[in-house]
Amino acid sequence: xxxxxxxxxxxxxxxxxxQKLEKFAPAINAFDTFLYTPNHTTKKGAHIRDVVDLKRTxxxxxxxxxxxxxxGMWNTGAQYLYQDMGLDNVTDVPFxxxxxxxxxxxxxxxxxxxxxxxxxxxxxxxxxxHEVNEGYLVTGLLIPMIFPVDIPLWMLAISVAFAxxxxxxxxxxxxxxxxxxxxxxxxxxxxxxPLYMSGNAIWVHQGATxxxxxxxxxxxxxxxxxxxxxxxxxxxxxxxxxxxxxxTIAVLIGAxxxxxxxxxxxxxxxxxxxxxxxxxxxxxxxxxxxxxxxKWYMHLVVGGLSFGLVFMATDPVSAAQxxxxxxxxxxxxxxxxxxxxxxxxxxxxxxxLAILLMxxxxxxxxxxxxxxxxxxxxxxxxxxxxxxQTA
Amino acid sequence: xxxxxxxxxxxxxxxxxxxxxxxxxxxxxxxxxxxxxxLTDNNPITVQVLGICSALAITVKLEPAIVMSLAVMAVxxxxxxxxxxxxxxxxxxxxxxVQLVVVAALVILVDQILKAYAYDVSKQLSVFVGLIIxxxxxxxxxxxxxxxxxxxxSFLDGIGNAAGYAFILILVAFFREFLGFGKLLGxxxxxxxxxxxxxxNNGLMLLSPMAxxxxxxxxxxxxxxxxxxIEQN
Numbered sequence: 001x002x003x004x005x006x007x008x009x010x011x012x013x014x015x016x017x018x019q020k021l022e023k024f025a026p027a028i029n030a031f032d033t034f035l036y037t038p039n040h041t042t043k044k045g046a047h048i049r050d051v052v053d054l055k056r057t058x059x060x061x062x063x064x065x066x067x068x069x070x071x072g073m074w075n076t077g078a079q080y081l082y083q084d085m086g087l088d089n090v091t092d093v094p095f096x097x098x099x100x101x102x103x104x105x106x107x108x109x110x111x112x113x114x115x116x117x118x119x120x121x122x123x124x125x126x127x128x129x130h131e132v133n134e135g136y137l138v139t140g141l142l143i144p145m146i147f148p149v150d151i152p153l154w155m156l157a158i159s160v161a162f163a164x165x166x167x168x169x170x171x172x173x174x175x176x177x178x179x180x181x182x183x184x185x186x187x188x189x190x191x192x193x194p195l196y197m198s199g200n201a202i203w204v205h206q207g208a209t210x211x212x213x214x215x216x217x218x219x220x221x222x223x224x225x226x227x228x229x230x231x232x233x234x235x236x237x238x239x240x241x242x243x244x245x246x247x248t249i250a251v252l253i254g255a256x257x258x259x260x261x262x263x264x265x266x267x268x269x270x271x272x273x274x275x276x277x278x279x280x281x282x283x284x285x286x287x288x289x290x291x292x293x294x295k296w297y298m299h300l301v302v303g304g305l306s307f308g309l310v311f312m313a314t315d316p317v318s319a320a321q322x323x324x325x326x327x328x329x330x331x332x333x334x335x336x337x338x339x340x341x342x343x344x345x346x347x348x349x350x351x352x353l354a355i356l357l358m359x360x361x362x363x364x365x366x367x368x369x370x371x372x373x374x375x376x377x378x379x380x381x382x383x384x385x386x387x388x389q390t391a
Numbered sequence: 392x393x394x395x396x397x398x399x400x401x402x403x404x405x406x407x408x409x410x411x412x413x414x415x416x417x418x419x420x421x422x423x424x425x426x427x428x429x430l431t432d433n434n435p436i437t438v439q440v441l442g443i444c445s446a447l448a449i450t451v452k453l454e455p456a457i458v459m460s461l462a463v464m465a466v467x468x469x470x471x472x473x474x475x476x477x478x479x480x481x482x483x484x485x486x487x488x489v490q491l492v493v494v495a496a497l498v499i500l501v502d503q504i505l506k507a508y509a510y511d512v513s514k515q516l517s518v519f520v521g522l523i524i525x526x527x528x529x530x531x532x533x534x535x536x537x538x539x540x541x542x543x544x545s546f547l548d549g550i551g552n553a554a555g556y557a558f559i560l561i562l563v564a565f566f567r568e569f570l571g572f573g574k575l576l577g578x579x580x581x582x583x584x585x586x587x588x589x590x591x592n593n594g595l596m597l598l599s600p601m602a603x604x605x606x607x608x609x610x611x612x613x614x615x616x617x618x619x620x621i622e623q624n
Contacts, residue, residue, distance in 0.1 A: 152591075154589075158593075166608075188595060191595040191598060192594050192595035192596070193593070195591070196591070
């Protein structure tokens with residue numbers, strides 16, 4: 001390892017202050033701190049430091065994403081191969097065949113996402129004279145995970161550029177964004193290129209042979225047909241869908257990692273599922289059409305609901321900050337997610353729009369939670385004062 | 392000069408039409424500034440943030456945007472002129488009503504002309520020609536400029552501000568039509584071979600949020616170019 005350190009120190013010579021490439025220092029710094037612990041110290045304000053810095057937070061989220069990512073690779077390959085090979089069941093596909101096929105399909109998406117996103121981040125870091133933040137490590141991995149596998153790479157690149165530019169840098173970079181950047185990318189692609197982002201033909205890789213069907217559960221329901229998948233299939237994720245949002249189980253493993261390390265808020269995740277269940281129950285009680293009759297517990301496992309609630313809604317930057325606010329925020333994410341799904345069949349991925357909507361309202365929720373607390377304490381003070389006077 | 396609203400001599404008329412204290416050529420430095428300022432550092436849309444509503448609504452295609460710009464320009468120039476002519480006759484209590492009457496009359500005129508000579512575009516613009524009456528830029532310039540300045544200057548101010556509005560409108564419409572339809576003024580710009588190779592029009596460009604974002608991007612570029620526009624806090 002010392003050898004790497006030595007080489008790095010040599011490489012950073014021209015980037016030192018006063019040298020030729022000083023302007024591009026953030027580039028080498030980012031690479032350096034990616035490999036080694038940064039050695040800068042706090043210069044002003046409180047000097048208490050914690051090992052849980054932005055870098056460790058972000059890498060924890062990346063670890064939490066790995067189960068869903070690996071499962072997504074397998075599922076992407078399996079969904080394609082089982083129809084290509086003419087098998088009866090998704091699980092009949094040989095494991096490694098499916099996984100390798102899926103990995104080959106998914107890797108270009110991840111690469112494009114990272115290259116485009118990091119390039120923009122680097123340009124802004126150099127232009128604004130600050131370091132490159134680690135935030136994009138997570139965003140860059142999240143984006144390909146919530147896209148359909150067959151999305152043309154240039155569309156992915158434009159969506160990433162839009163998300164990083166408009167969703168993040170326009171507001172001032174990592175930590176300042178109002179909306180979740182990964183969801184911004186997906187929402188952009190969803191409205192800009194609806195043919196490639198919705199419908200029934202896109203969720204499974206098409207390959208050389210035509211006629212591979214890949215109807216998502218929500219898409220089928222929107223057409224008024226009945227669903228062929230069981231609760232277990234949907235929960236395990238043996239269904240077509242975006243790259244790695246299908247498996248609720250894999251997502252819940254990630255959720256466990258996030259909750260145990262206290263990186264993600266369990267309040268948001270739990271209240272999100274409760275909110276979705278409540279809305280599902282309300283619709284079940286009315287049951288006016290096929291979408292409304294769709295069982296409430298199925299709502300929790302199909303589509304991107306679990307993925308969105310665990311990895312998107314808990315984004316500490318764009319979520320509510322107060323404890324009570326987190327309950328309200330999470331609940332409404334799930335609640336509106338299912339509502340949009342059912343009321344507007346054209347937008348089966350309601351959870352995406354619901355989380356973006358709640359991102360916008362999160363500061364308002366926080367404001368009223370804090371005001372309520374202030375008022376409560378004012379009342380208590382008034383009561384204590386009057387008690388003093390009477391005593 | 393106009394205390395008793397009587398203009399007897401020729402010099403009085405010239406004074407009334409231009410301005411009392413300054414005399415300069417038709418397109419002197421100050422008058423030129425009236426025309427050029429709204430195009431750059433005092434743009435009605437990107438700096439004063441007025442007239443956003445119509446900028447979102449009619450910029451999907453280039454042609455309606457151009458026609459709308461011309462309509463606004465006509466209304467603004469002439470309403471500024473008329474109000475400036477009447478500025479010493481209007482009691483200040485009812486000035487808004489008078490302004491509205493003048494603007495409304497001009498808008499109806501423009502609307503009828505569009506219906507007569509450019510029916511298709513007029514149908515595309517639908518209510519938005521009528522809504523020029525409520526366009527904040529028109530009222531704003533009447534209040535801020537025409538009520539206190541000479542006729543010719545007011546005319547120039549109207550043209551200048553309408554040009555600033557038109558510039559942004561046409562810029563936004565250019566990007567929206569180009570990226571959203573692959574066309575400009577209805578002519579196909581992006582060749583079919585691109586579509587065959589997998590290119591696809593950007594549907595989001597046709598929705599109004601993207602107009603807002605495009606205006607936002609223009610503001611971003613403008614502010615990073617001229618730093619004086621950035622607020623202190």
